[in-house]
């Protein structure tokens with residue numbers, strides 16, 4: 001099950017330790033500092049919700065985990081094995097254990113919906129067309145979109161595209177799923193279906209989930225733990241209840257959706 | 271220019287007499303780095319070509335061959351015909367004045383097969399195919415589809431660039447053959463049907479001048495043009511800047527770069543192949 005890159009380190013990993021660990025990770029784009037010495041442990045078999053204002057680097061955080069972006073300094077571990085220094089080729093077996101729902105879906109627009117969802121299956125060497133067809137059908141019905149295999153992504157609405165992307169992300173039953181704003185752009189009922197799906201994946205398939213979201217209903221429903229990012233740092237971390245009753249003013253304002261005086265200053269000057 | 275302006279105000283904060291040299295140095299550095307980056311990119315395309323495309327890659331390659339090849343035939347033939355015809359129109363009076371009008375076939379056909387056919391086809395493809403390739407890959411990059419491939423453990427160069435590269439490299443010589451044939455026919459129409467050159471003489475001299483080496487010269491060149499078009503187009507697509515503007519700029523750069531590279535490469539390949547000819551057949555210097 002475990003790939004050779006990780007084996008040695010993995011055997012030394014203590015029980016119940018973090019599946020993903022960030023140690024003093026810094027990331028900048030030119031002059032823009034996104035993370036400054038960020039350390040974070042992500043526990044296995046649980047769902048971690050990452051929240052924070054737009055542009056704080058939530059999507060960057062997810063991309064760092066699978067090596068789509070590399071940290072400028074610091075270390076990232078998966079199952080106790082350091083992955084930020086691996087080459088693209090060495091990362092492949094690790095990436096196959098992840099499912100990634102991109103914020104904008106990132107569906108391949110030259111392929112049909114069916115081909116999109118079956119892409120990870122074919123990529124991992126599954127040849128049987130009948131089996132692939134069954135899996136595609138199953139995953140699409142899980143997200144409430146059965147029977148649209150032949151459509152092109154360009155013909156779908158934003159919310160439908162997001163759900164197809166989610167079906168693609170979970171097609172291979174990955175060990176870890178990274179959800180970048182899974183409920184943004186969906187109606188409340190659909191959102192709740194997605195929340196239930198995230199819970200079900202965790203309970204039945206022991207999927208570790210990392211959910212980036214602004215949707216507080218969804219956050220409190222799916223989260224085992226919540227972290228809040230602000231200005232490149234984690235300003236709060238705890239269980240849903242701990243965050244809900246958190247005294248920190250910035251967290252409070254975020255979860256109740258109240259802008260601060262400073263945020264409104266420009267408005268008042270108008 | 272800016273160096274002289276700055277010379278008059280040496281008190282300007284942060285100014286140093288080394289600035290122009292620094293600027294020049296950094297642009298040279300960037301140019302060399304870009305070339306190195308391109309070299310690595312081409313290297314990994316070739317690496318994956320030898321490992322072979324994926325199963326999906328083969329299917330993609332067929333689609334691309336249809337898009338690039340079959341659908342380019344009309345435009346390549348149209349331009350080829352007119353170039354052949356215009357060559358005959360210009361050459362006829364010159365040859366007629368010397369009394370060599372019957373040899374018109376050789377000059378028209380050899381020019382088309384060796385030079386104009388391959389270059390014209392390559393330029394048409396750089397515009398029609400290279401531009402589309404850059405736009406497609408650039409859009410895939412800015413909409414995170416390339417990241418999605420990587421996240422699913424698919425190498426973007428292997429999955430996207432290799433099928434396009436192989437299709438382009440195979441189809442460029444094939445299209446060149448179409449362009450050559452139609453170019454020769456265009457020249458024949460003008461020379462024989464309009465100017466009244468003897469039909470037998472036209473084809474006799476044409477076939478005499480067009481030996482196997484001449485044909486191979488054209489095809490070898492078009493093979494390298496195919497390599498240049500596809501690798502530049504894919505490279506520019508993958509390195510495209512963000513947004514619609516970034517993709518647009520990448521397309522322009524891709525076309526301009528391919529165009530320049532095709533013409534420069536044509537010169538060097540022509541020289542090299544003529545030298546090879548002279549080494550093996552020293553007595554019969556080629557006509558062009």
Ligand SMILES: Nc1ncnc2c1ncn2[C@@H]1O[C@H](COP(=O)(O)OP(=O)(O)O)[C@@H](O)[C@H]1O
Pocket residue numbers: 029032034053054055056057058059060061
């Ligand atoms: N590839 C990139 N190049 C340059 N800047 C980037 C890149 N990706 C993200 N950024 C910047 O990093 C910051 C965080 O982005 P992101 O993680 O997408 O925010 P969010 O928390 O809304 O998901 C933004 O200011 C964005 O402009």
Ligand SMILES: [Mg+2]
Pocket residue numbers: 058059060103180
């Ligand atoms: Mg984001």
